[in-house]
Amino acid sequence: SIDMDAAARQGVTVCGTDGDSRATSELAWGLILAVARAIPAEDARLRAGGWQRTIGAELQGRTLGLVGLGRQGGAMVPVARAFGMAVIAWSQRLTAERAAAAGVEAVGKEDLFRRADIVSIHYKLGPRSVGLVGAAELALMKQDAFLINTSRGPIVDRAALLAALHAGRIAGAGLDVYDTEPLPPDDPFRAAPRTVLTPHLGYVSDRAYRTFYGHAVEDIAGFLAGRPVRVLAAP
Numbered sequence: 001s002i003d004m005d006a007a008a009r010q011g012v013t014v015c016g017t018d019g020d021s022r023a024t025s026e027l028a029w030g031l032i033l034a035v036a037r038a039i040p041a042e043d044a045r046l047r048a049g050g051w052q053r054t055i056g057a058e059l060q061g062r063t064l065g066l067v068g069l070g071r072q073g074g075a076m077v078p079v080a081r082a083f084g085m086a087v088i089a090w091s092q093r094l095t096a097e098r099a100a101a102a103g104v105e106a107v108g109k110e111d112l113f114r115r116a117d118i119v120s121i122h123y124k125l126g127p128r129s130v131g132l133v134g135a136a137e138l139a140l141m142k143q144d145a146f147l148i149n150t151s152r153g154p155i156v157d158r159a160a161l162l163a164a165l166h167a168g169r170i171a172g173a174g175l176d177v178y179d180t181e182p183l184p185p186d187d188p189f190r191a192a193p194r195t196v197l198t199p200h201l202g203y204v205s206d207r208a209y210r211t212f213y214g215h216a217v218e219d220i221a222g223f224l225a226g227r228p229v230r231v232l233a234a235p
Contacts, residue, residue, distance in 0.1 A: 004233035011235040013228050017215035024202035025075035028120050028150045031174030032059070034196040035146050036118070057117075057144065057171070060084035065116025066104065067133070068151070069094055073122030074102050088112055091123065113140035118148060125152035135160035144171045150202050153178040158189070165192045176202055 007014050034040055037056035045053060064080045066073045066089040073089065080087045087104040090112045099106035113119060119141065123129050133147070134157040141147070147170060149156050158179055164170050172194035181200055183189065189197060203212075215230065222229040 002233075007233045008235055012233070013223060013231060013235065014233040015219035015223065015228055015230050016232045017212050017219070017230065019203075019208070019211065020071070021203060021205065021208040021211065022072070022075045023205035023208050024150050025072045025079075025122070026205075027176060027198070027202055028072075028076060028122075028148055028174075029079055031148050031150065031176065031196055031198065032118055032120070032146070035148070035172045035174040035194070040196055057146075059118075062086075062117035063088060063115055065089070065107075065112040065119045066122060067091065067112070067119060068122035068124075069099065069102055069104065070122060070124075072150075073120075076120060076122070077103055088115060092128065109137070110140055113137045114142075116145060117142065118146045120148040121151045121155055123151050123155055125155060130154045131157050133157065133161075135163070138164045138170060141170050143169060146171050147173045148175075149173070150176045153181070162188055162192055165194060172196075174198075176200055 002014055004014060036059065038054040042052060042054060045051070059080075060083060063086045064076065066076055066087065068091050069089045077087050081103070088107045088111075089099055089102070089104045090107055090109045094106050096106045107115070119133075121133065123132065129152075132155050138147070138160055141164075147156070147161065153175075161173060165173060173192075174196045175189065176198045177200055178187070178189065180187070183197075183199070189195065219229060228234070
């Protein structure tokens with residue numbers, strides 16, 4: 001978000017905040033359960049006077065595929081184990097040793113999309129990750145598999161995902177992030193079938209916000225006192 005080199009050249013001190021929150025991975029599980037069991041649709045149907053109409057997908061015995069095994073991706077693993085799921089993972093730099101240390105199986109990218117019943121994305125956005133999940137990857141997914149994205153919208157090719165949803169090539173998607181945010185009122189994702197959508201809630205939690213804003217105040221006070229803390233870039 002900030003050009004650290006340019007800040008240093010201009011004599012600007014940049015201080016950060018801690019962010020070791022698992023809020024995003026927790027939200028990912030909320031989306032997984034919501035889309036797999038059609039919770040929002042059944043809630044709306046019940047409130048309108050109806051009764052059960054969907055058949056949900058159980059997690060036990062299924063395979064979770066993690067695209068990215070960093071802090072958030074790694075936090076998904078023990079929860080998946082508690083549900084009785086197998087876990088596989090892929091990233092461009094993931095080694096078998098690192099995956100084994102996290103208790104998961106490292107696989108190739110194509111293998112992950114073929115095998116996973118739920119694909120959850122935990123990847124940083126950058127030039128190499130834009131469109132990382134496109135039509136080719138979605139075509140490999142099982143017809144009863146779900147895609148979850150709590151990372152960044154452009155990692156998934158939106159046109160390809162919309163086409164897959166409307167064609168019924170995948171069972172559904174849980175999305176917290178989008179190419180354009182806030183999501184425009186006429187965005188086609190608002191009418192996409194078998195989706196659960198949240199408005200970028202990943203880090204929007206009580207603990208995370210207390211950390212972010214509390215540390216921001218500490219950063220300002222430290223700078224004004226001539227003793228900067230949590231310095232990310234200095235002149």
